[in-house]
Amino acid sequence: MQQNHLLDIATWRNRSAGFRGIPSICSAHPFVIEAAMVRAAKSGSPLLIEATCNQVNQDGGYTGMTPADFHRFVSETAARAGFAMDKVILGGDHLGPNPWKSLPAAEAMDKAEVMIRAYAKAGFTKLHLDTSMGCAGEPVALPDEITAERAARLAAAAEDEIRNTNATRPVYIVGTEVPIPGGAMEELDILEVTKPEAAIKTVEVHAEAFEKAGAGSAFDRVVGAVVQPGVEFGNHNVIAYDPEKSKSLSASLESLPNLVFEAHSTDYQTRAALKALVADGFAILKVGPGLTFALREALYGLDQIAAFLMPESRRATLLAVTEAVMVENPGNWNKYYHGSPAEQHLQRHYSYSDRIRYYWPEARISEAVSALLSVLGEIPIPETMISQHLGALYPGVRAGNIVPTAKGLILGAIDLVLEDYFEACRA
Template identity: 45%
Template sequence: MTRNSPLSEVIAAQKRGESRGIASICSANPWVIEAMLQQARATGEPVLIESTCNQVNQFGGYTGWTPDQFMAYLRDLAPRQEFPFDHIIVGGDHLGPSPWQDEPAAIAMDKAKILIRDCVRAGYTKIHLDASMKCADDDPHRPLDTRISAARAAELAQVAEKAFSEHPPGGAPPYYVIGTEVPLPGGVQEQEEGLSVTSIGDVAGTIESTKEAFFARGLERAWERVIAVVVQPGVEYGDATLFEYDRARAADLARFIEGYDGLIYEAHSTDYQLAEALRQLVEDHFAILKVGPALTFSFREGVFALAAIEEELLAGRQDVEPSRVREVLDKTMLANPIYWQKYYQGDDQAVHLKRKYSFSDRSRYYWPVPEVQFSLSRLIQNLGEQPLPLTLLSQYLPVQYARIRGGEIANVPRAILLDKVRSVLSDYSYACGYLTGPA
């Protein structure tokens, strides 16, 4: 990735006063990635795919993939989607001690350094340095000092620079993103009385303290490749709560970044925002739009809708084994509650509904489990022998029903599921300037 890369072009366009952005697909879900490649082939937009420190790491993460394996998957998938692999920007999100914050800082940081090193060696070229979280031996009674988090971020950047220097000549140096959103990633857990927008003082402090920490380690050239700051523009989601973008509340923050020639904002948790709100975010310099759970949420909606159609079609039949995909998914979540238990509050019925339908979509962690994969494959097989009845599609998947009627997608489960994801991606294509109107 050179200075003529899509990321640098977004920055240049923003500084010219143009409304140009890029969607960051923060997901390792194969259906989501395939849908994004299809979308980019149709719109001509750049592809930025990021894995989080929990999805992909040196221990496999919840996907079971290391950075090398994730890159190998993308390298294999791209040509099958007739998309050039070298047109994909691969990034790492929240790379730092987060997965190991229950351990002392020195140990957590050592593991974070290995993760950063492995990502850069694998070919990741966009690195979000996030050392904002407290580790086990940090003072539990006060927020982590900005200077400490900045020093840790610079320490990680130094590891990334060393890993890149060991690459064969011709490789692209990493771009860096600094800062973090408030609240911490994953969605708010309860209704709030309004969401705070990052203050100008906080973002200025993040930029200046991180710059000082970089320079203290002799990373002046690396600082030139810091392209974005993560801030909270006032968008977030909870289990059933959405905080809509209010550009008036974020106006001062939006203007502030105009004073920095090489920097734009990266907005996390833009999931579920309306297309026009996403467009406004890009216009207001929040030009990198992170999205993840909204994509797997839409995929899950599609799976559940197909499961409802399967139940209708197979009712009373003894010759076909139903997939029971919804039941299998929930049983899998109950058997290993580590990814949702501390996030979903309430009585048994409330938690039961949240496991299935929460906007935070913690079920996304369970799609890679073999039993769930087998059940999903059976669903697709059971419904793939002949076109699905239009009447049932109209009942359970009305948008895809209309697109099938119009000849835009095939009447097969795979095409329907990919289109469910692309219906969300189209809002981002519009917001970033690659479609003339929302889907």
Template identity: 50%
Template sequence: MQVTLEELKTYRINGSPKGITSVCSAHPLVLRAALRLGRDSNSSVLIEATCNQVNHQGGYTGMQPRDFAALVYTLADEEGCPRQLIILGGDHLGPNPWKHLLAEEALLEAEKMVSAYIEAGFSKIHIDTSMGCEGEPTALADELVSQRATRLIKVAEAAAARSGQSLPLYIIGTEVPPPGGADHLISTLEPTDPHAARRTLAVHRNALRDAGLAAVADRILGLVVQPGVEFGNSNVIHYQREKARGLSAVLDIEPGLVFEAHSTDYQGQQPLSQLVEDGYAILKVGPELTFAVREALFALDLIASEMFAEYPERNLHRLVEKLMLDKPNGWQSHYHGDEHQRYLLRHYSLSDRIRYYWTEPEARTGVDTLLNQMRGVTVPLPLIMQYLPGAEQFAECRFEPEEAIIWRVLKVLNYYHRACRVN
């Protein structure tokens, strides 16, 4: 069942809330899994790129928005997923990649990025100007955030008019979790204060009106809030709906909106279902999906080590460890502790910052070596049971390693799909 973004609020008002999974990943196998699920269930596929991952300068993937869109559509065609099911979104679009610069310099780059996203056909735009730039406090006042958000929305509107793209839907909000999860052990987490959520909406609407963009307020799809869900490197805070009842009730006053929940990774079926029931209709997930990719790759690495004398023991694991030590920028400021603790986090952290390394030439070579080693062989059932439990259908037949990895990602996506109640 295809559910459009605009319909999400209507389903909630009618007492039959539905949701949509926001797949925040650029990994081709994650994208294939999402597109395959959309094809098989005839449901919308919302795929989002983040500002650090994809921007007009290339981001850490090396892709500009038009490149990312082309990748998604190419994979969709290969998977037989109709393009009309696909919704492209831009996440955390704002000065974050350039926050080390003075605010005006960072915002000029953010303007270029927003224009590039709109011109590439991205129709769901999360504007995030909540972070301080050089010389500013880490957290900014709502008024300043809304002024900067309005500036970027104005740029987006102009880009849509100039390029002939449809006018975008916007997500706003000032209480935005850190991309990729928290860096520390989290013991408690409070939901967004309902009064703060309403004030954020009012301040943004006023800023848009003052800028002559009052009509755009009708295209504010939702608000990013903190419902009380998060994950750190080693633990997860699960949704407790009783703590968020006051926040959820805001939607009774603002029936034209939905809430967007970030960092819903690792919540599991029941908490995700409760989030959708309570109005958090957009569930963003990313690291859990690439964690599943990494988990499957390391499982295949172990299987190959057991099956083939010519395959070096844990070859991929050792290669990626060396790569991360040689190029520590992707994890060093996020992982703390003694040497062994940092080793464990490099490979097994829930934030999965190893995902930044799969595009490196050395990692690509290691993955290709592994997949080529495993492709077309017959894997004994006991090895599948040992290293890929639940994937017994791949044993004792011609093995296709990419299919096993997609299967593992789909295990995650399927419980999101069920939580969203779109079938």
């Protein structure tokens, strides 16, 4: 049985070389996964890839993939990229009743148990237990004790699913101050950092609940707790990390010697801020929308380049297709984007929340992306057009570090974000 890569993550902060933390790549987009594998190979780091409960579950999620399907997808991508699967850590994010929270708690938790069993059986070895949300008839946020009891039930189910197998035993992440999947739903000003005593209490309550559920051995593999360090992003703004405000929270890790903190919604933070987070004990840095935001920037830049170079080659631009599909099917953005029609139009395409990421698997948009890439093929894109439409990539192209083809520029755009995370985690 292989030892879990993350089992000793609490000791990483004492390293003088190597990695003190790890980025968590929360995306199911093939270009994002491929770019992450290329970056991890360059960095000599294991690669943590996480699927959320909304992306991937027993019903298929918005990607249409079950946990077994997602494992297969990552394995096939690794084979094409020449990346060893034994360097990949598969994680499940926000595993709990969230996809079914409109149902009564008993029904939603039954479905959550089926989901986490599927994740465990499929070989996911980092499981974030998120039972903090209320279901039908319950408050929006639940007391720690109920959250912990439900989390322990899910951990016990995951353990039971792999009990008589040689599967690598998973590590667990717990926590009750958990941001919702996908980023904030409103404009943000300031955030309240988790109080140290709240973080300590959360861990203690979970320890008791795991023991009561007969999952005490699983609690020995709880390696992290989700807390709020004061970072988040809304549709138009980003709240930057302020180490001074989280000083006492970071100090509370002295009372939690075998744990690290997991920071969600770190998208759009600067490299300096990310490095400060890792130094302060937030050793797992979740990033998702920030990566698909970079993907969308690259695709839209290429869309403009193709429209200029080959104006008669497509029936419609990618931008026109995505706009039509999102307007016809508003379910993934209309609760998040507010204001006038013009403001909503802006947000559909350029919001930090990047709700457009839910639409990339949609058939018409997928076909439009394929048409764009087919039109541009392997032709070298003129440097001057890269400077105009993909300016952040221009220095890398000039230096010979980014291949000036459509695919090369897409991977290069995503890698600019990934590089910040991997370098921030390096000792």
